[in-house]
Amino acid sequence: MGTKGNHLGEFEELVLVAVASLTSEAYGVSVMKYLSEEAKRSVNISAIHQGLKRLESKGLVTSHVGGATKVRGGRSKRYFELTETGQYTLKEIMELKIQLYNKVPNFSIKLT
């Protein structure tokens, strides 16, 4: 699986943002739902897992196991959280994008 250096792909970025906004409730299914509701992207659960794994291997998120529930047939979840590098990367991506978009003539973006 080529991860093309440490650059984030578009999908990976979405997942990262999802993990960041779900704070302590980020695991496979919740990330998937978040993406389908907020970003209108319906993605298969296996792709989410893959994305999370990649982010973890890049050191942007960490994970821990816990939270077995009955709905899950007694199986535990793997929760993901942003690492410091993750937060920094997220911020950097945003700044880079704004900086780039601002250079486009006749095009402005309002930051709320």
Place this chain on the structure above:
Amino acid sequence: MINPQPPNWIERFLNWYCAPELLDEIQGDAHELYTERLEEHGKLKADIRYIYDIIRFCRLSNMKRSSNIRKPDSWDILVHSTLKIATRNVRRNKLLFSVKMLSLSLCLAFSLLLAVFVLQEYSYDQHIADHQSIYRIGTKTTTLGAIDEFANAPGLLSEALEEIPEIQYATRVTLWGDLMHVFTVDEISYTQEVGMIVQEEFARMFNLQFIQGNSESLNEPDNIVLTESTAKKFFGDENPVGKIITLNNGFWLDVAGVIEDPLPTSHLKFDLLVSRNSFDVQPTWDELDGYTYCKIRPGVSAEVVESKIIQVYDDHLLEITKHLDINENDSFAPIFQNITSIHLNNGLKNDSAVTRDVVNLHFLVILSVVFFFSGFINFLNLTIADITSHLKQTSVLQIMGGSSSGIAQSILANTLLGIVVLIPLTSLLFILGINATETFLGITIAPSSLISMPFLLLLGMFLSAYLLSSKICSLLISKSFNLLVALKGKLGTQFSRMGVRESLLTLQLSFSIMIIGLILIMVDQFDFISKADNGYEDKQTLVIRTPVTSFVSGISTFEESLRKLNGVQKVSMSSLDMDSESDDRYFSEIETNDGMKNGYFNHHSWGFEFLDLLKIELVEGRSFDRSRGTDQSGKVFLINESAIEVYGWKDPIGKKVYVEEDKLSYGHVIGVVKDFRTTSMYKEIEPLIVGLTNDKSWNEHVYVKLDAIHSSNLIAEIEEIYFKHFEDVPLSWEYLDSKLANLYYQDTQLRDIFKIGLLISLMVSCLGIFSISALMLILKAKEMSIRKVVGARSYDLFYLHISNFIKFTLLAAICSSPIIYYLSNYWLNNFAYRIDLNVWYFIVPCLITLFIILVTSGVHGLRSSKIDLLKTLKEG
């Protein structure tokens, strides 16, 4: 209420492929989604989507992988610890390892070489389709109590065979090499080619592949078919078909086709085929002429056909024996031979087929097996000794790993490591060997023999034997392995009492003594043959082949001119061919005690000076004398000593002899010569009647005795005279001694093989004993030092080290002597003239082995006697 569950099979599929550490989260997430969908969409949809999810999860990164988690299995241990230890040991003990591998590879490669050669010899003519149903018919004659077996059959036999319903067809092949033929192409003459006179059936029977033309052309007169290499030799790259080849008798032949060269594993060797219809010679019953082959119909038993052929011989007995007075004990019978058995039957007379003595082949098989085993025993020996020398390591490993198969594994690791070295090394030696035999011995191993089934099986056997050896090692050791004792660096006491290593050493030494002994006897016998007294002097003698046309132009003038040359001592023509296995038999009548008897007798003729020229001894009477006018061809005869014995003549001088060839009148025996050889040492000397030659009879050879010191251009002068007399015929001459060497060509080949075998076996023994004694030194270092401390002298230690080996050598000598005796007798009985076995043939190999031991292990003995006390005692 039980919640609906996803299908069981897909769960099992997930469990099967998913890496265990990922299973929980994947299954958990999938289940969560399933429960939700169950409520929203119902069971069916939920199931389908669940299955889809699980299938989507089936990615490489989620799969079970051994490397995901380090779970030590047996292979890991092997690779990571045992193999590492094995490599380390090899590096530490480079000498031992290379000795072990080199000697094993040498033995294996030599054994394989012998095997492939023997297999090739056994596969002669098996490439021919339907070889099981093709037979050659020879003739066994019993006349005057003497049995002769000929490869030929009466000329008319093949026609009679066609009438037997069980025989599909028969064909007759005549060798065209009896007379010297000259083929002239574009004014260049060739004489070396072997021609055969055949019909179309021959090509059909032996499945000859025509590159150009077809087999039909062999039925047309004046046609010649060349083999591919002959066509290339005659015509180069030009298309040979349609070209004309001129013969020395003025006739010419059309090239009608080209066939593929006969395979090296074919008993028939020829360069060209001439159609039988080119000749108008009618075959007869009373002459053994050519080789008759027949192909029997499928499903017919050979015995039935054989009995019918015996019947044919009986029916035509009168015609076969037209010129003979038949005694009641005389008989003529066919020899029915399958073509695949021709090559290994060299007992027939007049056989032009390439044959080999089967007893010699048996010996090569024995040699091959002995080499194979001695190589392995040497290897086993060294491996066991090697393992013993680092038992401590293995036992530590065993304690750490807790596995009871620690030693077995370390041996397996050694074996695997060995294979990496053994296979390339053996292949290299094998290929070198094949090239060497081709260059130095003239033995070509056909590539097809290397991929033949038996050979591949043999290769598999060798490899499995090697793997088995590791099993044997671990078995031997595990039986006697005691961890506590092993940690002290020794094998269990039980082991030493068993004496496995001792008996293996003895076995190895016996093999060495056996090989050395047998090969010494063989080399001696071959030397005996090549140096044996032939009954005449073969030095400084030139044999010139005379052309067929010589009796037209007169050979005596040629003789006279040679005699005048400076440096030529004596010249005489003769029909005798000293190296021919076949002999000339003529119908003759001789006087016996019961009156006149007739039959085919070995008859030759020579000139006045022949006896002096070859220094053949005269036992009784006188030789041919030029000064007596009464000594004329057909009037006077000489006989050899064997003839007196066979014909039962008490007083041979004056006995009447009548030879059909010289249709004159009775002649008389005037002298008896000592027996001299005209055939190889495998055969007894036969009775011989010699007449005086004359200008009108054709004598194949002119023998020229040269002065020991003659001018270097004498040969050129002889050539010049020759061409003055026979201008169109190329000169063919040879020294008599080199001609005789050709007689033992195959034997010389074998002798060289045996000599190489001797060398290799000596080398392997040296290497083996050297490394074993080196290991003994390591094992016994402590013992030696303690002995020295309590006052043993260096001499005592040296003796102690050596005495072990000497003891085993003596034991080995006792074991191997009977085997040497039996095998060598079996082989020597094959020869009519053989060396006698004496006690030295048994003592010398032992002495050689002892010498090897003294030299190789003596070094270690010396070292052990000068052992560094402090160091060894401290280390223990």
